[in-house]
Amino acid sequence: xxxxxxxxxxxxxxxxxxxxxxxxxxxxxxxxxxxxxxxxxxxxxxxxxxxxxxxxxxxxxxxxxxxxxxxxxxxxxxxxxxxxxxxxxxxxxxxxxxxxxxxxxxxxxxxxxxxxxxxxxxxxxxxxxxxxxxxxxxxxxxxxxxxxxxxxxxxxxxxxxxxxxxxxxxxx
Amino acid sequence: xxxxxxxxxxxxxxxxxxxxxxxxxxxxxxxxxxxxxxxxxxxxxxxxxxxxxxxxxxxxxxxxxxxxxxxxxxxxxxxxxxxxxxxxxxxxxxxxxxxxxxxxxxxxxxxxxxxxxxxxxxxxxxxxxxxxxxxxxxxxxxxxxxxxxxxxxxxxxxxxxxxxxxxxxxxxxxxxxxxxxxxxxxxxxxxxxxxxxxxxxxxxxxxxxxxxxxxxxxxxxxxxxxxxxxxxxxxxxxxxxxxxxxxxxxxxxxxxxxxxxxxxxxxxxxxxxxxxxxxxxxxxxxxxxx
Numbered sequence: 001x002x003x004x005x006x007x008x009x010x011x012x013x014x015x016x017x018x019x020x021x022x023x024x025x026x027x028x029x030x031x032x033x034x035x036x037x038x039x040x041x042x043x044x045x046x047x048x049x050x051x052x053x054x055x056x057x058x059x060x061x062x063x064x065x066x067x068x069x070x071x072x073x074x075x076x077x078x079x080x081x082x083x084x085x086x087x088x089x090x091x092x093x094x095x096x097x098x099x100x101x102x103x104x105x106x107x108x109x110x111x112x113x114x115x116x117x118x119x120x121x122x123x124x125x126x127x128x129x130x131x132x133x134x135x136x137x138x139x140x141x142x143x144x145x146x147x148x149x150x151x152x153x154x155x156x157x158x159x160x161x162x163x164x165x166x167x168x169x170x171x172x
Numbered sequence: 173x174x175x176x177x178x179x180x181x182x183x184x185x186x187x188x189x190x191x192x193x194x195x196x197x198x199x200x201x202x203x204x205x206x207x208x209x210x211x212x213x214x215x216x217x218x219x220x221x222x223x224x225x226x227x228x229x230x231x232x233x234x235x236x237x238x239x240x241x242x243x244x245x246x247x248x249x250x251x252x253x254x255x256x257x258x259x260x261x262x263x264x265x266x267x268x269x270x271x272x273x274x275x276x277x278x279x280x281x282x283x284x285x286x287x288x289x290x291x292x293x294x295x296x297x298x299x300x301x302x303x304x305x306x307x308x309x310x311x312x313x314x315x316x317x318x319x320x321x322x323x324x325x326x327x328x329x330x331x332x333x334x335x336x337x338x339x340x341x342x343x344x345x346x347x348x349x350x351x352x353x354x355x356x357x358x359x360x361x362x363x364x365x366x367x368x369x370x371x372x373x374x375x376x377x378x379x380x381x382x383x384x385x386x387x388x389x390x391x392x393x394x395x396x397x398x399x400x401x402x403x404x405x406x407x408x409x410x411x412x413x414x415x416x417x418x419x420x421x422x423x424x425x426x427x428x429x430x431x432x433x434x435x436x437x438x439x440x441x442x443x444x445x446x447x448x449x450x451x452x453x454x455x456x457x458x459x460x461x462x
Contacts, residue, residue: 048189048192049188065349070203075199
């Protein structure tokens with residue numbers, strides 16, 4: 001219950017930051033993708049199920065405000081969360097390389113899927129341009145933000161987990 | 173052991189594979205449903221409006237405050253030097269103004285005679301503030317802080333200063349989503365003011381960074397359209413009101429079919445630094461399709 005509320009608040013904070021403060025402080029009109037960082041990191045920290053649920057809600061929020069159809073971003077984020085959950089077994093809190101790598105891949109794939117379904121299908125064929133000017137800058141900027149955001153998420157998760165373990169012990 | 177009826181203590185848990193499958197179906201259904209209808213945008217928009225919009229409103233204020241401070245620091249040195257120069261200029265200009273004021277009285281009188289009103293006074297407008305911008309980097313849409321409670325409805329035109337910004341595509345009780353004309357999925361039918369030739373103004377992500385919009389399908393057989401010509405919204409559009417300034421032609425070239433022309437135009441609005449917009453509450457009159 002507590003985990004649900006805290007995660008919900010975290011999603012809300014990331015979404016609101018992404019489309020207000022970061023929009024105004026954007027470098028060259030590019031904003032980092034905080035929601036991907038959130039989805040991916042909960043994916044590999046907590047497993048497939050948490051990843052896909054958080055992805056679903058992150059995507060839904062983006063859908064309601066900024067998409068023509070509801071469900072597209074929800075689907076993309078959900079699969080990213082689920083796929084990251086597959087790596088939960090290889091996850092150690094001390095290791096920063098794998099999370100960075102996974103988040104980078106996730107954001108790149110997210111960008112690629114967006115291009116595929118929203119631009120290529122409308123006949124915009126300059127793939128190289130979109131990679132160089134939209135996807136890569138977004139990945140780099142996201143990576144920089146990850147360095148600051150990821151430890152925070154890790155700490156919140158650690159805190160929640162240790163509390164859950166304690167209350168679980170009480171009942172046994 | 174059945175994967176669905178797995179026992180974990182006494183709680184029933186659904187394996188993530190199945191959850192993924194179910195949610196995928198839900199999402200696909202939603203995509204199909206919302207592609208054709210607008211049943212969900214009402215209730216979802218209302219919920220989102222009360223949960224998210226207050227935060228966006230507050231935070232975008234903080235964001236613009238931060239940005240203002242940042243710019244202030246940079247500008248303060250330039251401003252001091254400029255101040256000196258400007259003071260000198262004020263003196264010169266005061267003398268000039270006195271002369272101009274006399275001309276202005278004359279002009280006003282003449283205008284009244286010709287009954288020339290200023291350009292867009294005929295439309296009723298509501299001012300609104302931008303509180304959030306697109307969460308991704310692919311389109312250029314934004315959310316404003318007025319919704320249907322303030323009298324805004326879908327397909328209303330949005331302006332800033334003297335130029336067209338975009339169109340309202342979605343409304344909640346206290347927010348509305350505006351897609352701007354530079355967005356990649358938007359086409360506006362316009363015309364060249366001087367020759368009344370029709371053309372299509374089509375947003376393009378590749379050109380967005382350069383601050384121009386592309387236009388296509390300009391039929392100009394007499395080669396009269398030149399760079400610098402004004403482009404306004406055309407009267408044949410079914411959503412945009414006629415005669416709103418879109419921008420000025422910055423380059424023009426003939427298409428390979430030798431019939432039409434295409435090129436770039438510089439928008440009249442500075443999309444990078446948009447903060448307040450005006451929503452025209454008058455909708456384009458359309459013929460009811462029965």
